[in-house]
Amino acid sequence: MGRKDGVDILPERVKEVKVKEEKKAVLLPEEVPEELTLGKALQVREAARAPAVVVYNKHELLVNLKPLVRKTDEEVIPVLRDPYTKRTDGFLTQFELMVPTSHRSRFSVLDFMHEFPMFKPDDDLLRVVRELEDKRVRGAPVVDEEGKLLGVVDYFDLLRLLKHHLPGEPELKVKDVMRTGEEYAIDWNEKVNKAWHKLINKFLPGLVVVAKDEENKVKGIITYKEFVKTNRWFIHREGEHMSVPMAKVKTIMMRGVPSLSPEDSVTVALDKFLVFREPVIPVVDEEGRYVGALFVEDLVRALARLPRKAVEKSETVEVREKEAS
Structure with a gap:
């Protein structure tokens, strides 16, 4: 028996402790063939979205783009040939906009524009992640066979898609x-x-x-x-x-x-x-x-790189049945 604030506290009286097993779906961090990974099963079209900022003038100064990005927090900025065909010539990421360190900077879009990678809608996520890493960019446009802009993706878009499809x-x-x-x-x-x-x-x-x-x-x-x-x-x-x-x-x-x-x-x-x-x-x-x-x-x-299929794992759980007071 204990005391709390001057009041006697009776110890918990347990009639019986039962042990049971519960099963839950888990994804084991094991090496699996690429074809069986979660990233291989998902296509980038599922993560693509409309960009908040688009550039049509390759000679636009980077310092002029900063106010637009401050308002939208856009990670990927497509550079389009014109507003009619939506043909994508390249893109910038927000990372490049940190390069100008002066209001007098004359760096333009053309100086830092990426031409690769650009993804097709049916590209799988493993390829997308690999290309982003290889080209050292934080996002990229998604285009059709003619180079017409369909959307953009960044790491947060990919993360949201992966969360939605985690099977365990x-x-x-x-x-x-x-x-x-x-x-x-x-x-x-x-x-x-x-x-x-x-x-x-x-x-x-x-x-x-x-x-x-x-x-x-x-x-x-x-x-x-x-x-x-x-x-x-x-x-x-x-x-x-x-x-x-x-x-x-x-x-x-x-x-x-x-x-x-x-x-x-x-x-x-x-x-x-x-x-x-x-x-x-x-x-x-x-x-x-x-x-x-x-x-x-x-x-x-x-x-x-996780397996696309979960496995069932058993967990031991104690169930304590209390005596009626």
Whole structure:
């Protein structure tokens, strides 16, 4: 017998404990032939959507596109030959829009336009993921046989499609998919230009921001989106003279971001990505210290390679039958 707030608490009286088995459908992270994977069974047409921003002038300056992307958060920007035929000549991604670091920048769409990849509606997701990775782009147009624009896809579109078609619970944890190492983190007192160079040179969509003087406690993230969304210019290149001291990462980083534990299921990560819509989520320990980073493309790749068919797994469950008081 115990006491709580001066009241005697009787111990729970259990009449009988029964053990039963429950079955659930799971997806085992095992190697299977490509033809039997979930990604091979899905076609990109199921993930394609209409773009929020389209460009017709290849000589348009990148700095002029930033306000449109800030409003829409569009990841893929098709470049069309004209508004009538919708013939697609190429595309930009939001990542390229972080390159101009000055209002005086003369970089144009033509300077950074991608011509490949462009997907056909019946391309499977495994091919799409492989092509995005090989060409180092974060999304691409979907076109018909004549090159006419049908839609666009990015990693979040693919993730949403995979979630809808998961036939069971993936037996994968965040620790199986995340990346580890200091190369995916940056101290919040570093200069902004160091983060910019790290993202550009390593083609990283984002970095986890930590406070090294606080035992690597996670403070937020900084991604290519912060460089596109901000109306202020914190780094000066392309021949401009410095007029103000270089800003620190903490100035433009995103705060209050969700985090993951290495032991979390990938389905927890999947839901957070679809709500958060940022390309990286920090992975932390129980004290909130940096452990690693989970990137949306790594999660998409892992889910696409799962078996398309689930297996039944038995779990032992205790059922405690209480005595009537």
